[in-house]
Amino acid sequence: MAEVRISVIIPTMNEEESMGEVMDAINKALEPEHKGYYEVLVVDTNSKDRTREIATEKGAVVIDEPRRGYGRAYKTGFAVAKGTYLATLDADCTYPADVIPNFVKILESEKLDFITGDRLSKLKKGVMSREHRIGNWVLKTTMNVLFNMRLRDSQSGMWVFRRSILDKIELISDGMPLSQEIKIEVWRKKLRGKEIPISYHIRKGEVKLNSWGDGMKNLKYLFAKRFNRAKP
Numbered sequence: 001m002a003e004v005r006i007s008v009i010i011p012t013m014n015e016e017e018s019m020g021e022v023m024d025a026i027n028k029a030l031e032p033e034h035k036g037y038y039e040v041l042v043v044d045t046n047s048k049d050r051t052r053e054i055a056t057e058k059g060a061v062v063i064d065e066p067r068r069g070y071g072r073a074y075k076t077g078f079a080v081a082k083g084t085y086l087a088t089l090d091a092d093c094t095y096p097a098d099v100i101p102n103f104v105k106i107l108e109s110e111k112l113d114f115i116t117g118d119r120l121s122k123l124k125k126g127v128m129s130r131e132h133r134i135g136n137w138v139l140k141t142t143m144n145v146l147f148n149m150r151l152r153d154s155q156s157g158m159w160v161f162r163r164s165i166l167d168k169i170e171l172i173s174d175g176m177p178l179s180q181e182i183k184i185e186v187w188r189k190k191l192r193g194k195e196i197p198i199s200y201h202i203r204k205g206e207v208k209l210n211s212w213g214d215g216m217k218n219l220k221y222l223f224a225k226r227f228n229r230a231k232p
């Protein structure tokens with residue numbers, strides 16, 4: 001590939017049920033305007049099912065990351081991504097891959113550094129449990145208060161951003177808190193960030209996060225980050 005414009009990065013752990021559909025959605029979204037100029041990096045932690053084969057068949061490059069952790073997987077993927085623009089999403093069919101080209105256009109036309117998809121403004125009934133909605137509210141309110149931010153969705157895992165900002169931000173978390181940390185860093189470093197509503201869909205396959213445990217870890221991480229005590 002001569003020049004990579006867009007790198008799509010997906011962390012995976014046993015996502016065979018949805019991997020094919022996610023790859024199809026990405027290829028369908030990017031082929032019309034970016035064929036030959038995008039790469040899909042699947043950062044996989046010890047999948048025992050067909051996730052890796054399916055991803056490879058559909059054109060992704062699979063990167064091995066045996067160390068557990070959502071944040072760890074992203075940091076590994078970011079380090080090898082070649083695109084001018086990076087886009088992230090889960091491998092579970094929850095995020096809309098079709099918005100990626102438009103978000104890249106918005107980064108360019110509005111001269112932004114970072115866009116995060118907001119799942120909550122347009123959330124349809126039944127997609128997220130009451131407990132999850134309450135958890136998300138507590139986390140985003142705590143983040144907004146501690147860091148003087150105004151985001152609607154602090155936990156969204158869909159970001160489209162310029163790779164060049166990675167030199168300016170510090171990502172410490174190896175776990176789920178990386179999702180809030182990347183937003184905190186963008187806003188803290190006064191980069192040009194924007195939140196844009198996206199659709200969000202019911203998950204396929206088995207959830208990898210433990211709601212209460214990860215929710216509490218995320219909450220504690222916010223305080224640690226605020227007082228410069230964050231650890232991987």
Ligand SMILES: Nc1nc2c(ncn2[C@@H]2O[C@H](COP(=O)(O)OP(=O)(O)O)[C@@H](O)[C@H]2O)c(=O)[nH]1
Nearest residue numbers: 011012013045068069070073090091207208209
């Ligand atoms: N490589 C890697 N991927 C992970 C790990 N934990 C979760 N994932 C992936 O990260 C994405 C987010 O996990 P998910 O279970 O959907 O969490 P949720 O969206 O917050 O409920 C999915 O694509 C998972 O397969 C991990 O330890 N390593």
Ligand SMILES: [Mg+2]
Nearest residue numbers: 090092094203
């Ligand atoms: Mg998910």
